[in-house]
Amino acid sequence: MTSAEGFQPVKSAGRTLEVLETLAASGGRRSLGDLARDLGIPKSSLHGILRTMMQRGWVEADDTGTRFGLGVRALQVGAAYLDTDDAVGLLAGVLDDLSGQFGETVHLGRLDGAHVVYTAKRESMHPLRLYSAIGRRLPAHATALGKVLLAERADETVETIIGTSPAPLTRHTITDLAALHADLAVSRDRGYAVDHEENTEGIVCFAVAVPLHTPAVDAISLSIPVARLDGHLEERVVAALRRAVDQVRAARGLLTVS
Structure with a gap:
């Protein structure tokens, strides 16, 4: 056509x-x-x-x-893309810091249409962990990474991106559009998103948008099994992710962004 x-x-x-x-x-x-x-x-x-x-x-x-x-x-070309991506290089230290603090799975992800793609990862130090791989694509509406990036956009734009009938990945995935908009509004107001077993049963994920572009196209997340998560740890994770955003703002002069 x-x-x-x-x-x-x-x-x-x-x-x-x-x-x-x-x-x-x-x-x-x-x-x-x-x-x-x-x-x-x-x-x-x-x-x-x-x-x-x-x-x-x-x-x-x-x-x-x-x-x-x-x-x-295909592997060689994918690796070349990551090697030349400014955001992946700039944020490597931030991901290392988060991994060192918590020993949990840390991801850098990028919005790609209705999906989010993992562009970098730090493995959990624990046997019980989230399985993932760099290059994996997941529906944006079912991940903290995707939701925090969707929250950077107007509701009308979100519907254009994901459609009006988002599909479930688990029994916890938000598939009602009104409920999803409400969840994104909460994420927008507090500055971070949470996926409560919406992508993977037994895993809670927290994410913040990376302030390198407007609206943001990259986000950082930290994934923790429900069995290890409590209120105190959640507070520490959110505080650390907010500090990570501050680190990025301080370092953004190293990149030429549009």
Whole structure:
């Protein structure tokens, strides 16, 4: 379809990117038939795309040659993105400080459409921890990272981003739009967001927006299992996240932001 600016997308390039995005979201290898069905691409055309991508290292096949996943080239490009991202570098010390204070999982995340993407992480020191990985995408409405970034935007913009029927990830996920707007209003007023087992059962997450852009596109979070969380620890976490925001404000002169 031609865009409003009159640009005609290149069909082959679009299909190639759709294959990469689908494989990235799959979490495992996919068969040719599965990919053809999901993408609506004829098997003959898709086979040629996959073979070309395999030759360039973007896609790998299993030993049978029938199931396909991302190749090492995708990792190299993803790593290059993070290596050149100013925010990831600037905030590394802040993430280290939070990790050292609490020994819990710390994330840096970026709003990407209706999702938030982990761009940096510090692992918990405890056996009972949140499983996550850099590059993982999660629905913004179901995470503290996403909610604190949505709270930076007007209600109308939030609905444009996430739609009117947000899907549940757990039984605690807020799926009623009015209730979500109310939750975002609370987050906006107090300066931080909380997800009470809305993304993962048994995990509570606290997040603050990173003041590098207006509205913010990055946020920092700290995730704690319910079993280790009490009122005193929650107060300490919130205070530490607020100090982190102050640190970022003091350091923002190191970045040229728009």
